[in-house]
Amino acid sequence: VNHLLGIKYITKEDVDLIFETADHFKEVINRPIKKVPSLRDITIANLFFENSTRTRLSFELAEKRLSADVVNFSAASSSVKKGETLIDTVNNILSMKVDMVVMRHPNPGAGVFLSQHVNASIVNAGDGAHEHPTQALLDSYSIRERLGEVAGKNVVIVGDILHSRVALSNIFALKLQGANVKVCGPQTLIPKHIEKLGVEVETNLRRALEWCDVANMLRVQNERMDISYFPSTREYVQQFGLNKALLDSLDKEITIMHPGPINRGVEITSDVADSDHAIILDQVQNGVAVRMAVIYLLASKIKQ
Numbered sequence: 001v002n003h004l005l006g007i008k009y010i011t012k013e014d015v016d017l018i019f020e021t022a023d024h025f026k027e028v029i030n031r032p033i034k035k036v037p038s039l040r041d042i043t044i045a046n047l048f049f050e051n052s053t054r055t056r057l058s059f060e061l062a063e064k065r066l067s068a069d070v071v072n073f074s075a076a077s078s079s080v081k082k083g084e085t086l087i088d089t090v091n092n093i094l095s096m097k098v099d100m101v102v103m104r105h106p107n108p109g110a111g112v113f114l115s116q117h118v119n120a121s122i123v124n125a126g127d128g129a130h131e132h133p134t135q136a137l138l139d140s141y142s143i144r145e146r147l148g149e150v151a152g153k154n155v156v157i158v159g160d161i162l163h164s165r166v167a168l169s170n171i172f173a174l175k176l177q178g179a180n181v182k183v184c185g186p187q188t189l190i191p192k193h194i195e196k197l198g199v200e201v202e203t204n205l206r207r208a209l210e211w212c213d214v215a216n217m218l219r220v221q222n223e224r225m226d227i228s229y230f231p232s233t234r235e236y237v238q239q240f241g242l243n244k245a246l247l248d249s250l251d252k253e254i255t256i257m258h259p260g261p262i263n264r265g266v267e268i269t270s271d272v273a274d275s276d277h278a279i280i281l282d283q284v285q286n287g288v289a290v291r292m293a294v295i296y297l298l299a300s301k302i303k304q
C-alpha cells in the first residue's frame with residue numbers, strides 16, 4: 001500500500017506495525033533532541049482545503065521530526081480560489097519534486113480520487129464525513145497505552161455519528177482490533193443500517209456508560225448539517241452531554257476521549273474534559289508519534 005486513504009483499506013497487521021513503529025518514535029520525541037534523520041531526502045506537501053488545528057500541526061511536526069522537507073498549502077490563500085482544479089493543483093505541486101501529499105478535504109472520497117489521478121503517495125487527513133484514518137489510529141494507540149490493549153474493550157462513540165469521519169474510522173479500527181463497539185446519540189444523528197458495520201446502537205447515554213470501558217465523545221458538527229436535526233442544543237446537552245454528576249453516579253472508572261475541537265458545555269463539561277478520567281491531550285500528543293510512523297512506513301516504500 002502506497003497510501004493511507006482510510007482504515008477500511010488496511011489490515012490488523014498494518015495497524016500493529018504502525019503501533020510498533022509509533023512506540024519507537026514516541027521515545028524519540030521525548031528525548032532532548034526530538035529529531036531523527038530518517039526522511040532527509042523526502043519532501044511532503046500538507047494540503048488543507050478545510051480548517052484544522054491538531055491534524056495540520058501534528059503532521060507538520062511529525063514530518064519535521066523525521067527531517068523531511070515540508071511545504072504547507074492552505075486552499076483559502078491559493079489559486080484554487082481562481083478556479084484551479086484539485087488535480088491541476090496537486091500536479092503543479094508534485095512537479096516541484098514533492099514525494100508525498102497529506103490532504104484534508106471537505107469532499108468524501110477526495111483522497112481516493114486523488115490517488116487515482118496523480119503519481120504520489122497520499123495520506124488522508126480527513127475527507128468530509130468519510131474517514132479520518134490517522135485520528136482513529138491515534139485513538140486506538142491511546143486506548144492501548146491507557147488500558148494495555150484494545151481487544152475485548154467496550155468502546156462507545158457518543159454524539160453526531162452521522163456527520164463524523166472520526167466515528168467511521170474508529171469503528172473500522174476498533175473492530176479490526178477486536179473491540180466491542182456501540183454508538184450512542186439521537187436517532188437523527190445515527191446513520192441507518194450502521195449495525196451492518198458490526199456495532200450496536202444505544203440511545204440512552206447512562207446505559208451506554210454503564211456498559212463501556214471507554215467513551216469517545218464527539219462534537220455535533222453544525223457545519224455539516226444541511227437540515228434542522230432534532231434535538232436542539234439544550235435538549236442534546238440534557239440527553240447526551242457528559243457531566244461530572246453523571247460520571248460520578250456510575251459505579252466504575254471510564255476512560256474519556258474526545259478528538260477535538262471540544263464544544264465545552266455541550267457534549268462534555270470542562271470538569272470532565274480536564275479530569276484524570278480524560279486522555280484528550282494524550283491523544284493529541286500520541287498523534288505526532290502515530291503520524292511519524294505512518295509517514296515513515298509509507299516513505300520507506302517510496303525509497304524502494
Ligand code: CP
Pocket residue numbers: 051052053054055056126135259260261
Ligand atoms: N481531531 C481533529 O481532526 O482536529 P482538527 O480538525 O483541529 O485537525
